[in-house]
Amino acid sequence: MGTAVVRTLVAGAAVAGVGAAVVRYRQDLAAAQARLDAVDRQVIASRFGPVEYAERGTGEPVLVSHGIFHGSDGGLLSVRDMLVDRRVVVPSRFGYLGSAMPTDASAADQAEAFVAVLDRLGLSAVDVVGISAGTGAAVQLALRYPDRVRHLVVSSGNFPGSGTAQAPPEWARVFYSDPAMWLLKVCARPMFAGLMGVPDGFPRGPEDAGVMAEMLESVFPIGPRARGAVFDAYVTNPEINSYPLQELRVPTLIVHAVDDPLASYAAAAAGAARIPGARLVSLESGGHLQLGQADRVRTEVSAFLDS
Known part of the structure; x- marks a missing residue:
């Protein structure tokens, strides 16, 4: 076979590979959009x-402050196994999906937006669950409106001392995109899983694998979540370092895995020590997504909310 023929075949294979990748990308994004559109x-x-x-x-009503790269859809998914017999209300935080991204916004502003939702729904008081980057807004709601927060649960929360974004925001605006994140998911899945908080050694079985796959897919489409993710990385998460956690006066439960690679367990433990009467539930494994811990988390949270 001549050199020219080999080069032609290699070039053809490369073109075919790119073409197949484009087709798969479009199919995956269409499926992601369909999942999003199915949420009322x-x-x-x-x-x-x-x-x-x-x-x-x-x-009983529970307001959920969702994590980074999610929105109202991902918030519902995140607490699906945790809150099985409650009325769950999940606002999309600033910059996510159909929610505005106000200029110079803060987590305190986000708490006020939560109140607007509660007022519209006629809910005078609710339990509150803050997840990951949603911790800041949940804590602000409890600090500013303790009479409207019956219980506060923080799951895989961002606490003072947790790591914050180091790269310039301009880089994040490029990276937080469907093409970039999809390529990472397809070509470097372990790295993508790590970015989402999955520790080494997971999944440990078919059930873990199913939950993990569903959660990893739930961040797509990235496009309508990107502004919110940048806001979380560069405003919401760093802000919590200045919060007066010692002034919280609502019953608080913190649920955190010791092997969480995204949100520091040590920071969560230190945060729990600062909050009067707070209880820390330490999960021995499961990472940021608390894989394999659904039964224990549901039991602990249900008992706390019923107390």
Whole structure:
């Protein structure tokens, strides 16, 4: 076979490979958009602009402050196994999905937007769950409106002393995109899983693998979440270092895995020590997604919210 023929075949294979990747990318993004469109999301007007929310279930109301790269859809997914007999309300935080990204916003502003949702729904008091980067807004809500927060649960939370973004925001604006994140997911899945907080050694079985795959896919499409993710990385997460946790006056439960590679367990333990009466539930494994810990988390959270 001549050199020219070999070069032609290699070039053809490369083109075919790129073509197949483009087809898969489009299929994956279409599937992600379909999942998002299947979630019944509502929008209210507020002084911060549109605020989107989704809800499910019946029972005692719980407001969920979702984590980074999520939104109302991902928030519902994150607490699906935790809150099985409650009315769950999940606003999309600033810059996520259908919620506005106000200029010079703060987590305190986000707490005020939460109040706007509660007022619209006629909810005078709720339990609150803050997840990961949603910790700041959940804590601000409890600090500013203790009469409206019955219990505060922080799951895989960002506490003072946790790591914050080091790269310039401009880099994040490029990286937090569907093409970049999709390529990472497809070509370097262990790295992508690590970015989402999965520790080494996971998944440990089919159930873990299923939950992990679902959670990793849940961040797509990235596009309508990107502004919120940048806001979380460079504003919401660093802000919590200045919060007066010792002034919290609502019953607080912190659930955190000791092997969480994203949010420091040591920082969570130190945060728990600063909050009067707070209880720390230490999970021996499971990482940021608390893989394999669903039963224990559900039991602990249910007992706490019923107390």
